[in-house]
Amino acid sequence: MLLIRGAELAVLAALAAIPLLVDNSYVLGLLTLLAIYGILLIGLDVTVGYLGQVNLAQAAFLGLGAYAAALGVAHFELGMLPALGLALVVGWFFGTLLAFPALRLEGPQFALATLSFSALSATTLNEWESLTAGAQGLQVSRPPVLGIELDAPGFFWLCLVLLALVWLGMRNLLSSQWGRAFEALRDSPIATDAMGIGTYRHKVAGFALASALGGLAGGLYAFNFQYLQPQSFGWDLMVILLLGVVLGGRKSLWGALVGAALIALLPNLLSSRGLFETISAVGLVIAVAAGTRGLLKKTARPFQALAPIVAMAILTAGSLIVENTEDWRKAIFALMLFAVVVGLPEGLMGFAAHFLAQLFRVAPPPLPAPAPLDEVLPKQNADGSALLELRDVKRYFGGVKAVDGVSLTVRAGEIHGLIGPNGSGKSTAVNVISGLYVPTDGKLLLRNKALPAGSLFKVARTGVARTFQNLQLFSELTTLDNVMVALKGQYRAPLPLVLLGFAHGEERRAQAVALALLQLVGLQDQARTRAKDLTYGDQRFLEIARALARRPDLLILDEPAAGLAHPDVNRLVEIIKRIHERGVSIILIEHHMDVISELCSVVTVLDGGRIIAAGTADQVKRDPKVIEAYLGMADDSAGAAAPVQAG
Numbered sequence: 001m002l003l004i005r006g007a008e009l010a011v012l013a014a015l016a017a018i019p020l021l022v023d024n025s026y027v028l029g030l031l032t033l034l035a036i037y038g039i040l041l042i043g044l045d046v047t048v049g050y051l052g053q054v055n056l057a058q059a060a061f062l063g064l065g066a067y068a069a070a071l072g073v074a075h076f077e078l079g080m081l082p083a084l085g086l087a088l089v090v091g092w093f094f095g096t097l098l099a100f101p102a103l104r105l106e107g108p109q110f111a112l113a114t115l116s117f118s119a120l121s122a123t124t125l126n127e128w129e130s131l132t133a134g135a136q137g138l139q140v141s142r143p144p145v146l147g148i149e150l151d152a153p154g155f156f157w158l159c160l161v162l163l164a165l166v167w168l169g170m171r172n173l174l175s176s177q178w179g180r181a182f183e184a185l186r187d188s189p190i191a192t193d194a195m196g197i198g199t200y201r202h203k204v205a206g207f208a209l210a211s212a213l214g215g216l217a218g219g220l221y222a223f224n225f226q227y228l229q230p231q232s233f234g235w236d237l238m239v240i241l242l243l244g245v246v247l248g249g250r251k252s253l254w255g256a257l258v259g260a261a262l263i264a265l266l267p268n269l270l271s272s273r274g275l276f277e278t279i280s281a282v283g284l285v286i287a288v289a290a291g292t293r294g295l296l297k298k299t300a301r302p303f304q305a306l307a308p309i310v311a312m313a314i315l316t317a318g319s320l321i322v323e324n325t326e327d328w329r330k331a332i333f334a335l336m337l338f339a340v341v342v343g344l345p346e347g348l349m350g351f352a353a354h355f356l357a358q359l360f361r362v363a364p365p366p367l368p369a370p371a372p373l374d375e376v377l378p379k380q381n382a383d384g385s386a387l388l389e390l391r392d393v394k395r396y397f398g399g400v401k402a403v404d405g406v407s408l409t410v411r412a413g414e415i416h417g418l419i420g421p422n423g424s425g426k427s428t429a430v431n432v433i434s435g436l437y438v439p440t441d442g443k444l445l446l447r448n449k450a451l452p453a454g455s456l457f458k459v460a461r462t463g464v465a466r467t468f469q470n471l472q473l474f475s476e477l478t479t480l481d482n483v484m485v486a487l488k489g490q491y492r493a494p495l496p497l498v499l500l501g502f503a504h505g506e507e508r509r510a511q512a513v514a515l516a517l518l519q520l521v522g523l524q525d526q527a528r529t530r531a532k533d534l535t536y537g538d539q540r541f542l543e544i545a546r547a548l549a550r551r552p553d554l555l556i557l558d559e560p561a562a563g564l565a566h567p568d569v570n571r572l573v574e575i576i577k578r579i580h581e582r583g584v585s586i587i588l589i590e591h592h593m594d595v596i597s598e599l600c601s602v603v604t605v606l607d608g609g610r611i612i613a614a615g616t617a618d619q620v621k622r623d624p625k626v627i628e629a630y631l632g633m634a635d636d637s638a639g640a641a642a643p644v645q646a647g
């Protein structure tokens with residue numbers, strides 16, 4: 001950690017020292033642009049990298065921020081800092097305004113919405129000539145900072161200080177509960193909602209933050225160039241910004257800085273022959289190194305390894321042959337983008353990080369001791385009172401009556417088994433209870449209060465947690481982080497404290513709690529393993545630990561033994577017993593009748609969306625309707641064997 005902090009400080013100090021050592025206005029101009037683009041790309045990376053949304057509006061926010069700062073100075077005689085504050089607020093305001101409707105959309109539709117906003121913003125800046133001077137361009141004067149006129153190095157240092165502050169704030173934010181929530185909702189929005197974290201509101205917050213940084217960068221841009229034209233913030237720039245994020249490496253502050261350096265250099269790269277030749281050659285070396293490493297370690301397919309080498313070889317040869325590199329601009333960008341997208345999907349910094357990790361082998365900071373289970377999961381009062389009541393609940397899909405008038409009561413402290421042949425409506429029933437589906441009709445009560453209908457997020461906040469039949473883990477996050485995501489509701493340091501880095505205490509407490517839950521399911525030694533690298537069985541246990549982090553009154557386990565090998569099924573039974581000892585009430589959907597018999601005090605049997613039997617496991621196993629329902633299933637799988645045979 002100290003090494004990383006040291007590297008950050010060294011790079012910033014080196015950048016700050018350059019104007020003292022080199023008296024060159026061209027270099028200073030590039031450095032200033034690097035700092036401005038750095039802020040802009042850190043913002044863009046929040047949406048593209050962390051939230052996984054294709055945001056095509058960041059250039060527009062740069063423009064809006066630039067004009068806001070310029071007009072603030074021209075019309076209200078603002079100083080530089082208030083003008084930059086105005087640019088930030090304008091970016092944030094329009095970002096929020098766009099985010100509310102646009103983030104209701106997904107994938108390409110969202111990208112199109114941001115594209116439309118860019119077009120609208122460019123047209124308005126262009127046509128509102130009385131305010132912006134339109135295509136003619138707007139002269140901008142650079143106001144003093146706290147009464148001091150800044151020369152070129154002074155302005156660069158201001159940009160660098162702001163970049164350092166943004167860097168620091170974002171590093172703190174992204175390594176906090178907020179950053180984890182952003183990553184979680186990219187991996188599984190359904191599970192994020194089910195963990196009580198509103199995906200929509202977090203996406204809106206992330207987008208607004210990105211736009212605010214776009215606005216701030218815009219203010220600096222205006223005072224740097226001191227001349228604005230609406231067409232500078234159009235589609236061309238947006239493509240270059242995306243190129244910067246992809247080239248530098250997503251989800252990385254370093255990646256944003258490297259991307260910013262590249263896009264600051266790009267236009268100059270082509271006009272300086274020597275520089276272009278050098279960069280092409282360096283690109284070829286990187287492509288060869290990455291390709292060879294990929295082939296040797298079998299992490300890359302031959303095409304993935306060879307294509308970038310061929311592309312960079314063409315670029316290097318071209319840099320030596322062609323007369324005027326400016327004429328080949330688009331082909332050059334295309335070759336570079338192709339090489340990076342195919343060969344280095346994690347960007348230059350992602351690639352460099354592998355090497356640096358091997359070179360320095362920095363041990364992660366030690367984890368705290370697990371918190372006592374009595375604090376993490378206090379024993380609940382299992383008094384047998386009615387916890388969850390379903391009254392004549394129905395859920396139809398067109399003509400399919402998946403759940404057709406189900407009434408049942410789950411009592412505090414019981415493990416309530418829900419069984420039935422395939423397609424009998426079990427998953428639909430729990431999807432209605434947990435808020436994934438809106439019921440077609442009927443009432444759902446938790447402790448005599450109506451359960452919110454059709455909102456995973458709201459139901460999660462009432463004390464209901466669940467796992468999923470088809471695993472819904474945050475696969476890119478570690479085991480520990482998966483559990484910590486679900487703790488967000490319990491650890492809420494105010495945002496300013498998080499940005500300033502004063503949330504570490506809270507973070508340590510959350511780690512200790514998460515470790516205790518991992519210990520409960522036997523995964524404490526895998527805390528730093530990424531969820532996608534766990535065995536299938538361990539992934540199922542991780543989902544249970546994550547759901548427990550919600551400290552639920554009611555835990556719904558949707559076929560937790562599905563696909564588990566026999567030893568893991570035994571382990572699962574032990575885990576469920578341990579959870580039950582804490583007084584947590586459980587609804588258990590299961591096909592393994594021996595698991596149901598061992599664990600459940602009450603069993604409800606569904607068939608065709610209706611309850612056909614209820615009672616103890618022994619009673620329902622002997623019920624003729626249940627036997628008929630199961631035996632009526634032609635050649636069913638072994639896992640779904642008739643209950644009479646399995647017990």
Ligand SMILES: Nc1ncnc2c1ncn2[C@@H]1O[C@H](COP(=O)(O)OP(=O)(O)OP(=O)(O)O)[C@@H](O)[C@H]1O
Pocket residue numbers: 397400401402420421422423424425426427428429469
């Ligand atoms: N989203 C949906 N759209 C349309 N039909 C659905 C949907 N979800 C479930 N169904 C139908 O509802 C019925 C009940 O399905 P459900 O998945 O709830 O059963 P299940 O008891 O959980 O089955 P399994 O044990 O195979 O998971 C089935 O006929 C299924 O095809």
